[in-house]
Amino acid sequence: MKIGIIGLGFVGLSLTSVLSSKGYDVIGIDVDKEKREKIINGISPFFEPELENLLKKGLKKKLKISDDFSLIKDCDFIFVTVGTPQNTDGSINLSIIKKAVTTIGEILKRSKKKPIILVKSTVIPGTMRKNVLPILEKKSNKKAGKDFGLISNPEFLQESTAIKDTKFPHVIVLGGYETEFMKKAKKLFMKLHPNVPIIITNHQTAEMIKYANNSFLATKISFINQLSNICQKIPGANVDDIAKTIGLDPRIGKLFLSAGPGYGGSCLPKDMKALINFANTTGVNPTLLNAVEQINTKQLEQIISITKKKLGNLKSKRITILGTAFKPGTDDIRDSIAIELIKKLQKRKANITIHDPKSMKNTEKIFGDKIKYAKTIADAFSKSQCVIIMTQWKQYSKINNNNIKKMEKRIIIDSRRILAEKELVADYQAIGIGNNQ
Numbered sequence: 001m002k003i004g005i006i007g008l009g010f011v012g013l014s015l016t017s018v019l020s021s022k023g024y025d026v027i028g029i030d031v032d033k034e035k036r037e038k039i040i041n042g043i044s045p046f047f048e049p050e051l052e053n054l055l056k057k058g059l060k061k062k063l064k065i066s067d068d069f070s071l072i073k074d075c076d077f078i079f080v081t082v083g084t085p086q087n088t089d090g091s092i093n094l095s096i097i098k099k100a101v102t103t104i105g106e107i108l109k110r111s112k113k114k115p116i117i118l119v120k121s122t123v124i125p126g127t128m129r130k131n132v133l134p135i136l137e138k139k140s141n142k143k144a145g146k147d148f149g150l151i152s153n154p155e156f157l158q159e160s161t162a163i164k165d166t167k168f169p170h171v172i173v174l175g176g177y178e179t180e181f182m183k184k185a186k187k188l189f190m191k192l193h194p195n196v197p198i199i200i201t202n203h204q205t206a207e208m209i210k211y212a213n214n215s216f217l218a219t220k221i222s223f224i225n226q227l228s229n230i231c232q233k234i235p236g237a238n239v240d241d242i243a244k245t246i247g248l249d250p251r252i253g254k255l256f257l258s259a260g261p262g263y264g265g266s267c268l269p270k271d272m273k274a275l276i277n278f279a280n281t282t283g284v285n286p287t288l289l290n291a292v293e294q295i296n297t298k299q300l301e302q303i304i305s306i307t308k309k310k311l312g313n314l315k316s317k318r319i320t321i322l323g324t325a326f327k328p329g330t331d332d333i334r335d336s337i338a339i340e341l342i343k344k345l346q347k348r349k350a351n352i353t354i355h356d357p358k359s360m361k362n363t364e365k366i367f368g369d370k371i372k373y374a375k376t377i378a379d380a381f382s383k384s385q386c387v388i389i390m391t392q393w394k395q396y397s398k399i400n401n402n403n404i405k406k407m408e409k410r411i412i413i414d415s416r417r418i419l420a421e422k423e424l425v426a427d428y429q430a431i432g433i434g435n436n437q
């Protein structure tokens, strides 16, 4: 059995590494030369725990990496894992996936195989039927369901646990027509992930499931952020105790209930925008989703407002941002709230120093020499007038008064409450804890 994977980003490379390390005959295709060269040499183009080890194992077995699409002509399964970014109006941009399936269709035309094409990329409901399927049929001159299978297979992995999530998914969704191809795909997934529930549904429901999943997670975050804002007005109230307690109710669940600067990253903001945009086109006014987004935007404004309250005019003030990755365990800064914060502080002419254990290089690609990059946490505190903790890296929980004493002004704004339990010689404000704001 041969497996092709088109697009070697977080989703595609995780899948490639997991399957090839198990000995599957995998061909990974990507158009990005620099990325491919790293991958061929066993180097992951981004930081993701465990990924590089599995990639190296795969390369020692049968894994091949290429930009030559013709190599997929002998594949039994072809996974599409290219990006689906957003347009400026928030709608989904399908140009990358359209291009990828156009090429797949052209290869199919010349192939004798009857492969199953599984789309993992997140796409708005209707995309498979209105775009992907017609392109594939037109370019290949073949019929879906007869000459090849087409299945929506949304991905639920999280960056920082991408390998674990790829190895042990909580659910498999297969959307499409109930054909022999569907049976074959189900068999593959039952073999790969015995005991994991498999939901078989139609394309549009599978597409919608992914948006339902991410918009619900975003809603949980905005919910707890709104509660955290109320808590801040109640002296002594602590949002974490509230989250911990309601999280024990099985109807609620404990995950994604951590108050903070708002959700960021490559998925939640983009998927929320795409769903809102899509809902509007259907004539449904997505009032709840709009509110979730508004709360998210306000969280960042709140951090800026606290900073201004503490520092006054921000012009020429040295402000340190701890953490630019959108979450710990990754170097991904796409749609990171910390990056937004830096941009907004720069507009107010503040001098910025940043520190992040993994994403300094990525951050430098955006800001160049316009900000300072502290090599160590100690350097990040030195001469700073205000430190804002944005990402809950474990390292930051070790911050102590020796660090704080190196500051020019001892102001700490902790959006993750990492230091909330410590006795600090600082003017300390945590998001979600009622005190002297």
Ligand SMILES: NC(=O)c1ccc[n+]([C@@H]2O[C@H](COP(=O)([O-])OP(=O)(O)OC[C@H]3O[C@@H](n4cnc5c(N)ncnc54)[C@H](O)[C@@H]3O)[C@@H](O)[C@H]2O)c1
Pocket: 006, 007, 008, 009, 010, 011, 012, 029, 030, 031, 032, 035, 081, 082, 083, 084, 096, 099, 100, 120, 121, 122, 123, 155, 156, 157, 158, 159, 266, 267
């Ligand atoms: N990152 C996540 O946590 C995550 C989780 C679940 C779902 N998703 C969804 O999965 C999809 C992929 O996300 P990602 O974060 O892995 O994206 P990514 O941007 O990290 O990777 C996409 C890759 O596709 C490559 N590519 C672009 N055009 C190509 C083409 N024509 N042929 C071959 N390769 C091509 C790019 O060079 C890039 O390496 C998106 O739709 C995303 O919304 C992402």
